[in-house]
Amino acid sequence: MLEVRAIDAAYGDVQVLAGLSLEVREKEIVTLLGSNGAGKTTTLRCVTGLLAPRKGEVLFRGQPLSKVAASDRAGLGIALVPEARELWPQLTVRENLELGAYDKRARGRAAQNLDRVQVMFPRLLERRSQVAGSLSGGEQQMCAIGRALMSEPSLLLLDEPSLGLAPIVVEQMFEAIRALHASGMTILLVEQNLAAALEIATRGYVIETGQVKLSGTAAELRSDPKIRAAYLGL
Amino acid sequence: MDRFAELVIASVLLAGLYATMAYGLGLIYGVLRIVNLNHGGMIMAGAYAGWYLHSEYGIDPYLSLLPVAAVSFLLGIAMYRGLVHRLPRGAAGGVQSLLLLFGVWLVMRNVAYLLFTGNDQTLRTSYSTRAAVLAGALVSVNRVAVFAVALATLIILHILLTRTYLGKAIRAVAQNPDSCTLVGIRVERIYALTFGLGTALAAIAGLLGATLFPFNPSFGAGELLKSFVVVVLGGLGSVAGTAIAALILAAVEVFAILFIPAYLTAAVGFVLLVLVLVLRPGGLFGQRVLG
Numbered sequence: 001m002l003e004v005r006a007i008d009a010a011y012g013d014v015q016v017l018a019g020l021s022l023e024v025r026e027k028e029i030v031t032l033l034g035s036n037g038a039g040k041t042t043t044l045r046c047v048t049g050l051l052a053p054r055k056g057e058v059l060f061r062g063q064p065l066s067k068v069a070a071s072d073r074a075g076l077g078i079a080l081v082p083e084a085r086e087l088w089p090q091l092t093v094r095e096n097l098e099l100g101a102y103d104k105r106a107r108g109r110a111a112q113n114l115d116r117v118q119v120m121f122p123r124l125l126e127r128r129s130q131v132a133g134s135l136s137g138g139e140q141q142m143c144a145i146g147r148a149l150m151s152e153p154s155l156l157l158l159d160e161p162s163l164g165l166a167p168i169v170v171e172q173m174f175e176a177i178r179a180l181h182a183s184g185m186t187i188l189l190v191e192q193n194l195a196a197a198l199e200i201a202t203r204g205y206v207i208e209t210g211q212v213k214l215s216g217t218a219a220e221l222r223s224d225p226k227i228r229a230a231y232l233g234l
Numbered sequence: 235m236d237r238f239a240e241l242v243i244a245s246v247l248l249a250g251l252y253a254t255m256a257y258g259l260g261l262i263y264g265v266l267r268i269v270n271l272n273h274g275g276m277i278m279a280g281a282y283a284g285w286y287l288h289s290e291y292g293i294d295p296y297l298s299l300l301p302v303a304a305v306s307f308l309l310g311i312a313m314y315r316g317l318v319h320r321l322p323r324g325a326a327g328g329v330q331s332l333l334l335l336f337g338v339w340l341v342m343r344n345v346a347y348l349l350f351t352g353n354d355q356t357l358r359t360s361y362s363t364r365a366a367v368l369a370g371a372l373v374s375v376n377r378v379a380v381f382a383v384a385l386a387t388l389i390i391l392h393i394l395l396t397r398t399y400l401g402k403a404i405r406a407v408a409q410n411p412d413s414c415t416l417v418g419i420r421v422e423r424i425y426a427l428t429f430g431l432g433t434a435l436a437a438i439a440g441l442l443g444a445t446l447f448p449f450n451p452s453f454g455a456g457e458l459l460k461s462f463v464v465v466v467l468g469g470l471g472s473v474a475g476t477a478i479a480a481l482i483l484a485a486v487e488v489f490a491i492l493f494i495p496a497y498l499t500a501a502v503g504f505v506l507l508v509l510v511l512v513l514r515p516g517g518l519f520g521q522r523v524l525g
Contacts, residue, residue, distance in 0.1 A: 050412055069420075070415045071418050072418070073418075074418035075418055082416070086412065086413045088405070088409040088413065090405070091402065095402050095406075099402055099403065099417055099419070101417075102414075102419050147417065151418065
């Protein structure tokens with residue numbers, strides 16, 4: 001479904017990705033692992049079009065994305081839940097969710113999808129008239145995921161959804177991700193919480209300094225001695 | 235008591251004009267982070283447009299409001315696409331945008347001198363001097379009409395910004411443009427539309443102002459400064475904040491004539507601005523961006 005072919009990416013003179021390749025197949029949860037600064041977020045920015053790769057190509061359902069404007073990619077079915085949630089802090093929860101369905105493909109079903117999101121996260125229904133900036137971290141994360149779902153994505157990109165959340169909320173997040181996957185959504189999950197990510201993922205990639213260092217099924221990665229030593233502390 | 239009622243009514247009526255004038259400046263700054271120095275130029279252009287259509291073709295200024303607003307809207311979009319769009323974004327573009335838009339203003343002002351000379355003009359209609367009794371005070375009919383148009387403009391804007399997808403997108407772009415791109419909002423398009431809206435508001439304010447005051451090609455400079463005062467007082471983007479700030483400025487100016495010579499009343503606003511900047515730098519209602 002998603003194919004990233006040998007992309008290079010840089011911010012000004014600072015090169016972040018060097019020939020990174022990966023693939024996400026239909027109905028998979030693929031997790032992207034690696035330490036801070038390895039290039040995980042940058043990879044997602046290249047998929048969503050917020051950053052254009054200097055070299056290489058990103059394909060979605062076989063279609064090269066280099067000619068597709070970033071603002072048209074939601075319409076193709078790609079949605080990102082950004083690392084710091086990136087909500088509109090002075091719009092209400094309801095408005096944040098509504099704008100998730102801005103693209104004309106999903107706008108007609110906005111009311112239906114709003115119901116679905118509020119059933120999934122009842123907290124968002126309670127808080128619908130509050131401005132998003134006044135929510136707790138966990139609620140903001142729910143709102144960010146809800147906003148992404150409003151566009152009816154077929155590929156959901158999640159950037160560190162557990163970052164800075166209390167353990168019990170983290171558990172809820174992973175539960176929600178599992179439920180989305182069970183409903184047939186394809187997911188690319190960037191996580192620092194390796195153990196939890198490998199538990200729900202089908203496959204994973206470990207990236208270091210902008211390149212894939214290791215890849216395999218979740219079971220393979222879990223039992224890899226290097227990963228156990230470097231990331232899991234075993 | 236009559237005198238007091240008269241001054242209160244005068245303040246409220248003037249505040250409508252000030253709010254319309256300031257809202258365009260605040261909207262553009264809130265969304266694009268650009269101080270549109272050409273705001274003054276467009277206020278002047280709106281005044282001349284209304285005057286020209288009235289004196290050449292006998293069109294009532296209130297009838298020319300809509301076409302003048304529409305043309306200014308398109309002109310604003312053209313200015314955005316042709317000029318402003320090319321500037322670097324964010325803090326880096328700050329100085330350049332000031333210089334560029336100040337330059338546009340100078341060009342417009344000089345074109346106006348060329349076309350209409352520097353003489354003061356007035357837009358006089360049959361009802362310009364008519365007055366009516368309102369709450370025991372004698373009030374100019376035209377001032378009431380200006381207020382009604384200003385109020386209607388602000389209400390329409392408020393509905394646009396809070397009830398429509400486009401308006402919500404405009405407010406969202408002001409707060410986080412990248413997230414807007416992610417949900418399919420064409421941010422550049424929103425910038426262009428917002429610049430057009432702000433420009434149209436300036437022209438509407440100019441046209442309304444022309445029915446009240448004499449003007450020449452330098453018209454708009456004082457109005458730009460007053461707009462600054464209102465934006466700083468009221469914070470960005472909240473229609474209610476802008477309205478209250480406009481009312482404060484208008485009341486301070488109107489009531490000042492009781493205490494100081496009339497030619498000094500325009501300075502009162504700036505004293506107010508300095509006081510606010512020193513005492514409450516975030517504005518009277520705190521910092522809100524199109525909330």
